[in-house]
Amino acid sequence: MAIRTVGVVGCGLMGSGIAQVAAEAGHDVVVCEVSKDVLEKGLARVESFLQKKVKKGKLAPEAVGETMGRIRGTTRLGDLVGCDLVIEAVVERLEVKKAVLAELDAICPAQTLFASNTSSLSITEMAAATKRPGRFVGLHFFNPVPLMKLVEVVRSPLSEPAALEEAVEFARGLGKTPVSASDRTGFIVNRLLVPYLLDAVRTLEQGVGGTADIDEAMKLGCGYPMGPFTLLDFIGLDTTVYIADIMFDEFRESRYAAPPLLRRMVQAGLLGRKSGRGFYDYSQEPPAPTAGLA
Numbered sequence: 001m002a003i004r005t006v007g008v009v010g011c012g013l014m015g016s017g018i019a020q021v022a023a024e025a026g027h028d029v030v031v032c033e034v035s036k037d038v039l040e041k042g043l044a045r046v047e048s049f050l051q052k053k054v055k056k057g058k059l060a061p062e063a064v065g066e067t068m069g070r071i072r073g074t075t076r077l078g079d080l081v082g083c084d085l086v087i088e089a090v091v092e093r094l095e096v097k098k099a100v101l102a103e104l105d106a107i108c109p110a111q112t113l114f115a116s117n118t119s120s121l122s123i124t125e126m127a128a129a130t131k132r133p134g135r136f137v138g139l140h141f142f143n144p145v146p147l148m149k150l151v152e153v154v155r156s157p158l159s160e161p162a163a164l165e166e167a168v169e170f171a172r173g174l175g176k177t178p179v180s181a182s183d184r185t186g187f188i189v190n191r192l193l194v195p196y197l198l199d200a201v202r203t204l205e206q207g208v209g210g211t212a213d214i215d216e217a218m219k220l221g222c223g224y225p226m227g228p229f230t231l232l233d234f235i236g237l238d239t240t241v242y243i244a245d246i247m248f249d250e251f252r253e254s255r256y257a258a259p260p261l262l263r264r265m266v267q268a269g270l271l272g273r274k275s276g277r278g279f280y281d282y283s284q285e286p287p288a289p290t291a292g293l294a
Contacts, residue, residue, distance in 0.1 A: 001111060003170050004028065007083035009100055011042025011073070014117055015089035017145025020046045023070040024063075024146075025174045030072050030080050039073045046071065049146055081107050085170060087139055089117040092242065097121065098129050105130040113166055115139040119190055120246045123183040124156040133158035137167045140187060141176075143235075151176045156183045185250040186243070194244055195255040198262070200228035204294045205261045211279050211289035229279035229289075233272035241266050261293065 006022045008015050008031040019031040019042075033039035047068055053059035072079075077100070080086055086108060090100055097116060104114070114136045116126055127136035138154025151171040155164055164180075171178035181187040186194060200214055209217065215227020232240055241263060247256040265271075265278065270290065272278030280287035 001084060001113070001166060003084045003113070003166060003173075005030065005083045005085075007032070007080035007086035008089060009077070009080070009086065009104070010089035010091075010117075011039050012089070013045075013143055014141060014145060015087075016042040016045045017049075017143065018087055018089060018117065018141055019071055020049060020067070020146055021174045021176075023067045026070070028070050028072075030074060030083060032074050032077055032080060034075065036075060039075060043068075043071065043073055049144075077103050078107055080104065081109075083108070083112060085113045085115065085166075087115045087117055092118060092121065092239075094121050094125065097126060101126060101130055105132065111135070113137070113163055115167060117141055120186060120243045122185070123154050124158065127156050127158050134160035135163045137163055138181070138183065138187070139167055139171065140181075140189075142189070149175075149177050150189070151178045152181045152187045152189065153178045154181050154183055154187055186247050190243060190247070194240070194247060197228050197232055197240060198244060198255065198257070198259060200232075201259045201262050204229075205259055207294060211293065233278035233280055233282075235272070236274055237262060237271050237278055238266045265293070 005028045008019045008029060011019065011031050011033040015031060019029045023029045033042060047064065050059060050064045050067055054061050054064060086104055088097055088100055090096055101114065110132060114130065114132060116123060116138055117140060118138065119140055123138040127133040130136060137159050138152065140152035140154060142148035142150050153164060153167050153171060168178045179188060203209060203214055204211060211229050215229050218224050218227045241258045244256055244258040269275055270277050273282055276282050277290055279290055279293065281290050
C-alpha cells in the first residue's frame with residue numbers, strides 16, 4: 001500500500017522531527033498532541049529548524065511555507081482516521097502507549113499501518129494489544145530526527161512481510177537508511193550503546209579518568225563524534241536510567257544495571273542539557289565538567 005498521509009501521535013522532540021521529515025518528503029502529515037500549547041510549541045520547533053536550514057543555504061526560503069503547509073496539527077486522535085500510516089511517539093510508558101493505540105485501533109481502517117517509535121519497549125506486546133498485529137511494526141528514529149540518517153525497522157513475530165516492506169520503503173522515501181531488527185529490548189543501537197554509556201560512568205566512578213578526559217579519549221581514540229558524557233547529557237540522564245532499567249529487567253545482566261552515580265545524579269535533578277547541568281555545567285561557555293561527581 002502506498003503511504004501518502006502520515007499521522008504522528010506526539011509533537012515533542014521526536015514527534016515533531018518525524019512530522020518534519022515526513023512533510024519534507026512530500027507527505028501530508030497530521031500530528032496530534034494532548035493540548036494546543038504543546039502542539040504549538042512542537043510546530044514552532046519544526047519551523048525554527050527549517051529556518052535554520054534556510055540560513056545555512058540548505059533549503060530554499062519558499063520551502064518552509066510549503067513544508068509547514070503539509071502539516072496539520074490537532075488535539076483529537078480522531079483526526080488521524082484517514083492516515084495510511086500512524087506513528088506513535090508519545091511518552092515512553094507502555095500503559096500510555098497501549099491506551100493511545102487502543103483508541104486509534106478502534107477508529108482507523110484495518111489497512112492502516114501502525115508503528116511505534118519506542119526505543120526500548122516491546123513491539124510484540126503493543127501489537128498484540130491491537131486488532132492489527134500483522135500491520136504493526138517498530139520505526140525507531142534517532143534524535144535529532146531531521147539530521148540522523150538511521151531508522152531501525154523492528155519486526156515482531158506477528159509482523160507481516162508486506163507491512164515490514166512498506167515501513168522500509170517509507171523510511172527510504174524520507175532519505176533515511178533503514179536497518180532491520182528483531183523485537184529484542186534495545187533493538188540494535190541501544191543494545192550496544194547503553195552498556196557502553198554505563199561503563200563510562202563506572203570508569204568515572206572508579207577514578208580511572210575525569211569526565212573531560214574520558215570524553216576526549218573516546219573521541220580521539222575511537223573516532224566517536226562525541227564522548228560518552230556529552231552524549232549522556234544530550235540524551236538525558238533520566239532517559240538513560242529508564243532505558244537501562246527496562247533492559248536490566250529483560251536480561252538480568254549486570255552490564256545493563258545503572259551505576260549508583262547515575263541514579264544519584266537523576267535524584268539530584270542533574271539530567272543533562274535539559275536541566276542545565278549533568279556531567280557538564282551548561283551555564284557557562286564552553287560547558288565545564290560538573291565538579292564533585294567522582
